[in-house]
Amino acid sequence: MLFRSAAVFVPIFIIIELVRDRPFVNLRLLGSRNLGFTSVVAFGLGLALYGSIFLIPLYLGTVQGYSPLQIGKVLIWVGLPQFLIFPLLPWMMKKFDQRLLVCWGCVIFAASCFMNTTMSADTAGDQMMIANIVRAFGQPFTIVPVTGLAVATLARKDAASGSAIFNIFRNVGGSFGIALLSTLVTRREQFHDERIGETVTAFTPATQARIAAMQQDFVSKGFDPVAALKQTYTVLKGTMTREAFIMAFNDAFLVIAIGLIVAAIAIWFCEKPAGQNSAA
Secondary structure (H helix, E strand, O other), rough: OOOHHHHHHHHHHHHHHHHHHOOOHHHHHHHHHHHHHHHHHHHHHHHHHHHHHHHHHHHHHHHOOHHHHHHHHHHHHHHHHHHHHHHHHHHHHHHHOOOHHHHHHHHHHHHHHHHHHOOOOOHHHHHHHHHHHHHHHHHHHHHHHHHHHHHHHHHHOOOOOHHHHHHHHHHHHHHHHHHHHHHHHHHHHHHHHHHHHHOOOOOOOOHHHHHHHHHHHHHHHHOOOOHHHHHHHHHHHHHHHHHHHHHHHHHHHHHHHHHHHHHHHHHHHOOOOHHHHHHO
């Protein structure tokens, strides 16, 4: 129902804003080269920023059984190092091309996501710390400089509308990213579960040996052979489901990394603002 409503009213909104003499949101400003391309970058950054913060707690809670407090202790390493970067950004924006800073931030952010594409059952909070710290040193460069680039070539009277459009794209990218990644994790978990099920069957020697060993282990703990076999199948299925989820999260982080690489390329289609040093 909501999708149908959006499919009807979003195009109507766009048409109205394009034809009105005094639009509420001046979408015609997207014709500006910088605003147009930074809006694409903002969409990708929204997907990455909101998506990574969505995936990490979901992974830790679903796969590792972390409590909210434990998840918070892991996520704090995404935030704390950024306090070292933000005070330096105004100086760096004066000294370096802002497009270079945004590209650098996207590449570092993408590298941290690539680090999360090889997770295993042993990957928990401690193992994710390095990737989180790397992510923290990339994110600040994707927030402040790109906002300045978005409105740098607009007339002063259009700056407010340009900033609004930029933020709309970032927020829509975040909402779209969470919905996309949530669906991706669900679908890819089903896919990997089916692929694992094709190889882990009761007819393969390795699986038979594993089932026999686990059944004997449960018997030694006091289970009767029938109950031990049922418990073995339950544990084996749980292990398969866990591995399928881990693979699905790896796929989701790969999607974020690819989106950031696209954003790193797109930022170079923007013009370098004239008099950047004084404007910064």
